[in-house]
Amino acid sequence: MEAARTLFAWGANSYGQLGLGHKEDVLLPQSLNDFSCKHQNIKSIAGGGGHSAVITGAGELFVCGQNKERQLGLNHTEDVLCFTSCTALSSVCVIQVACGWDFTIILTGNGQVLSCGSNSFGQLGVPQTSGGCLIPQKIESLTEKAVNVAAGLRHALAATESGVVFQWGTGMASRANRASQGKIIPSFLTAKEPCKVTGLEDVKVKKVTASSYHSVSLTDEGELCVWGSNKHGQLVSKETFLVEPQKIDAHFFSGEKIGAVWSGWTHVVAQTAAANSSSLPPPSRRLSQIRRRKKKTQDEMFSEIMESSRSDRAHLNEWKETVSKYRKEASEREDRRDQREDMRDQREERRDARDERWRQEDQRRQDATLGLLREQTDMLRRLVELQE
Known part of the structure; x- marks a missing residue:
């Protein structure tokens, strides 16, 4: 019988993507005991820009975190702080989930691919849905x-x-x-x-x-x-x-x-x-090898562990501050880089839109000029006819 698996989560949690029931950042791994006890057969996990997903052995999909762009597929746009079942997929068996920045791709047991979330860049594969999908939609054009x-x-x-x-x-x-x-x-x-x-x-x-x-x-x-x-x-x-x-x-x-x-x-x-x-050798054998190599007794090993634990506790606050500062700086660098890339993409889109407007304006001018020439030609023709 397979041993029960426990989920652990830590890090940024601005949208509740850790599934711990709150939005506070977490510096050390914390277990999701309630979820792990209810769903012991966890098959796989995935994480996106601000949301997370878990698949159980029964093919159930659970999601949490940011949902502004409908990426959780729960038929609403509110953030979710605990792992919640995607009921829209209750009748299908999910075998894989991939989380993008603000969208989700789902693979079912029969080989179908579904998607939900933002579709601003066509990332859902359903071009007829420009505003995104509240619940997972099958990508019909993917026939294989x-x-x-x-x-x-x-x-x-x-x-x-x-x-x-x-x-x-x-x-x-x-x-x-x-x-x-x-x-x-x-x-x-x-x-x-x-x-x-x-x-x-x-x-x-x-x-x-x-x-x-x-x-x-x-x-x-x-x-x-x-x-x-x-x-x-x-x-x-x-x-x-x-x-x-x-x-x-x-x-x-x-x-x-x-x-x-x-x-x-x-x-x-x-x-x-x-x-x-x-x-790799089993843990008991590795421990035995370590003891023989270092020629330490059990008491000496215990004393060393206790001394190390005291030292770790003494520096824990300093370590937390260092990790928090590093994570914040890294996040700010990443945000600045993403903003630069987004601004560059937006400039290109504005330039394309401007070129299209100019093309349309040129076309309108050409049409107006041709219309004026036709009117003048008709007037000249009528004048000639009157003189005749």
Whole structure:
């Protein structure tokens, strides 16, 4: 029988995304005992910009946190401080959930993909719904059975049973356009509904992951294909932006195949297929090895632990202040960077809108000029007819 799993949460909690029933930041891990006792078979967890999601072994989806953009799929827009069941999905089995910045992508047991939350950049894959979705909506245009999904800042991915990858959401488009310097970029970077990612025709993808402005796919051969922003070197390329997938050479991983991959905001973590935690000795054996190596008695070890605990308690307040200050500064830096990127995107959108207005105004002037010329021509024709 599998042992019960307990959820722990800590960190920023401005929207109740930790599920602890309040909005105070938490510096040390705290257990969600009530939720863990009621739902012991926790299958997976995910976190977005300000919301969190949990899937149980029974395929139930629980969500909490920020809900201003309807990202929790609870048919309202109020923040939720405790993990709450997504009742709109009570009749389906959820096998995976991916949380974007302000939206959520859900994969069901029958391979269907649903989405809810903000759709400002087409990240929900349902272009007919411009104002976002209060409850999860099926992405009808994704007709192939999906096996894996991912959500980035403003874009999403799905890998299908046949190994094809689809992408939607325009979050990467502005950076792609700047990097391409006027060249046409692939349609999947500007699509607001699932569009096949080109450049992966020779591989079969089994897993995808997404981040702020980059995407990663893992093939059935244990290879990684990456595309998007390489501003921080996360794609192992000399280019600043890869508009199409590029394979990372296996020699970077000592020739080993990759078994799992995850994306952070601007970094990537991969695990080789050979990695196996079962190769570690059990805790009792490790403790025995430590005792023999250091030749310490149980009393000496206990004294050392107690002394360490006293020292830790003495510096706890200082540590809290340091962590709080660092977290605040990091959050402010991240916010400033996001604001700069948003302002840049907004400037480009305003410029596009201005160009469109000018084009329409030019068209109106041309139409007015042509109309005037036609009227003058008609007048001249009538004058000629009268003189005749």
